[in-house]
Amino acid sequence: MKFLPTDLPEVVLIEPDVHRDARGFFLETWHAGKYEEGGITAHFVQDNHSKSRRGTLRGFHAQSRRPQAKLIRVLRGEIFDVAVDIRVGSPSFARHVGVVLTAESFRQLWVPPGFAHGFLVLSEEAEIEYKCTDFYDPGGEIGFAWDDPVVAVPWPIDAPLLSERDRSAPTLAAIEHLLPRFGCAGR
Secondary structure, three states: OEEEEOOOOOOEEEEOOEEEEOOEEEEOOOOHHHHHHOOOOOOOOEEEEEEEEOOEEEEEEEEOOOOOOEEEEEEEOEEEEEEEEOOEOOOOOOOEEEEEEEOOOOOEEEEOOOEEEEEEEOOOEEEEEEEEOOOOOHHHEEEOOOOOOOOOOOOOOOOOEOOHHHHOOOOOHHHHHHOOEOOOOOO
């Protein structure tokens, strides 16, 4: 298993060992000891599974009262997955990392607490599964605009399919008072 650094040190790209033969494949998608050796100590409490069609953009989402870390993987299809540092006072505040995740590559993205998450579906359909380190808290849900000019993600699309909530999301600056402070969340 490889733990690959990204431009944001807390966000990690994981390449699991995949054992293939004529029957198919086998891999471990989570092994607490191996991930701990790779610097990720997490206790997961919830798994989520979503299916979306091409051009769907979900994000940016985070939790203010109960920040969640997420371990994201694609079960079917291909996505452009993005993590944004939303920790006020962080040296990398408002910076992002974007990676392509596919079902064929088996790569995973570790998004630590204090980071917002979003993704764009690149294939006809995609199914995404992600593990969370805290339970979903509807009252603590926060989000900001996918096309926030300060974050400036180079999305490979101009007019994505958005939920009403994502379509009307505020800028990151407008929700700064709700964001976690640097030093209060990490991996």
